[in-house]
Amino acid sequence: MTHFDAQGFNTRAIHAGQTPDPTTGAVIPPLYQTTTFAQDGIGKLRNGYEYGRGTNPTRDSLQTQLAALEGGAHAFSFASGLAAEDALIRAALRPGDHIVLGNDAYGGTYRLINRVLADWGVTNSAVDMADVDAVSAAIAGGNTKMVWVETPSNPMMKITDIAAIAQLAHDASALLVVDNTFASPYLQQPLTFGADVVVHSTTKYIGGHSDASGGAVIVNDGELAEKVGFIQFAVGAVSAPMEAWLTTRGLKTLGVRMDRHSSNAATIAQWLLEQDEVENVYYPGLAKHPGHDLAAAQMKSFGGMISVTFKGGPEAAKKVAESTSVFTLAESLGGIESLMNYPSDMTHASVKGTELAVPENLIRLSVGIEDVEDLLADLEHALATLRS
Numbered sequence: 510m511t512h513f514d515a516q517g518f519n520t521r522a523i524h525a526g527q528t529p530d531p532t533t534g535a536v537i538p539p540l541y542q543t544t545t546f547a548q549d550g551i552g553k554l555r556n557g558y559e560y561g562r563g564t565n566p567t568r569d570s571l572q573t574q575l576a577a578l579e580g581g582a583h584a585f586s587f588a589s590g591l592a593a594e595d596a597l598i599r600a601a602l603r604p605g606d607h608i609v610l611g612n613d614a615y616g617g618t619y620r621l622i623n624r625v626l627a628d629w630g631v632t633n634s635a636v637d638m639a640d641v642d643a644v645s646a647a648i649a650g651g652n653t654k655m656v657w658v659e660t661p662s663n664p665m666m667k668i669t670d671i672a673a674i675a676q677l678a679h680d681a682s683a684l685l686v687v688d689n690t691f692a693s694p695y696l697q698q699p700l701t702f703g704a705d706v707v708v709h710s711t712t713k714y715i716g717g718h719s720d721a722s723g724g725a726v727i728v729n730d731g732e733l734a735e736k737v738g739f740i741q742f743a744v745g746a747v748s749a750p751m752e753a754w755l756t757t758r759g760l761k762t763l764g765v766r767m768d769r770h771s772s773n774a775a776t777i778a779q780w781l782l783e784q785d786e787v788e789n790v791y792y793p794g795l796a797k798h799p800g801h802d803l804a805a806a807q808m809k810s811f812g813g814m815i816s817v818t819f820k821g822g823p824e825a826a827k828k829v830a831e832s833t834s835v836f837t838l839a840e841s842l843g844g845i846e847s848l849m850n851y852p853s854d855m856t857h858a859s860v861k862g863t864e865l866a867v868p869e870n871l872i873r874l875s876v877g878i879e880d881v882e883d884l885l886a887d888l889e890h891a892l893a894t895l896r897s
């Protein structure tokens with residue numbers, strides 16, 4: 510553990526791994542856009558740097574920053590969230606092992622586990638993670654080596670009790686993995702609730718500007734860290750220097766961005782709740798959300814993601830999704846700009862027809878950090894198209 514532990518979140522975000530360049534004093538550590546490093550003699554490496562797939566100072570700076578913010582001992586940065594997940598699963602599991610995951614897990618995670626790693630001999634069960642008995646029953650088979658939680662989940666915004674599931678997983682000698690992409694380390698730090706591993710798509714809130722893809726694995730256990738580090742090096746799905754540099758830059762402002770994402774989303778969720786066309790609003794910040802109290806206990810605030818269903822069915826949902834102008838119709842989430850998504854045909858198209866399918870009258874909003882009055886006006890205009 511580093512001296513950063515004693516400092517506040519925003520101080521760590523700005524300073525962990527961000528020491529000024531020793532050669533020039535450059536306040537911002539340079540982008541080391543290089544694939545290889547000069548040696549001072551055969552095998553005489555400067556500070557251990559040898560070849561870019563193995564180590565790069567820019568990636569190291571991001572990894573130090575990520576570990577400091579999640580409160581973990583080791584962080585590994587990858588080319589995408591799914592590359593991070595693949596590396597973690599292949600580091601931790603062996604053929605015959607079983608994963609229990611949420612029945613509304615991120616579609617790409619389910620596809621990776623169910624269609625790629627299944628051929629590799631890893632089996633899975635998808636259950637309602639908010640139902641502790643269901644999770645317990647799914648673990649009972651004996652081969653479960655990993656339990657995979659997303660909270661809030663995507664796109665149904667279900668809240669899972671991390672500490673309770675950690676207990677169940679540990680009773681079965683399984684690892685608890687939390688995909689913390691939706692909350693970000695500013696709002697929720699799963700390792701403090703007993704999770705063994707945190708994974709991220711840094712493409713989302715951590716990068717925060719929709720301009721750099723990436724993923725991360727953060728762990729405390731040294732043995733597991735060694736295995737993940739080996740796969741990172743041996744398989745090579747590392748983050749490129751430029752992507753790591755952009756992600757580091759974005760991560761410095763995570764705290765202020767998340768505060769605004771959360772306050773804008775809270776205002777919009779309340780407004781949506783009052784609209785006649787709306788059937789249901791899924792936002793953990795609403796008092797009527799079934800996971801509200803748990804979210805309040807686990808999270809600093811409730812984040813920027815909202816899902817909404819419409820009484821007018823799929824047609825109404827699609828019409829709203831196609832009628833905004835400040836909200837951009839696009840996949841992904843977590844950037845400073847507001848995005849609109851129709852999961853059934855966009856982000857969750859790969860799970861259509863499976864038990865992970867999402868309601869067809871649902872849209873998902875990634876609420877950005879624009880002025881909330883402009884976001885409300887945009888949504889008001891889009892909902893008005895349902896009345897004409």
Ligand SMILES: *Cc1c(COP(=O)(O)O)cnc(C)c1O
Pocket residue numbers: 589590591592615617618659663688690691709710711712713722723724
């Ligand atoms: C986007 C996302 C992923 C996958 O990350 P990529 O960077 O797109 O590979 C995983 N989990 C969640 C919750 C996500 O939103």
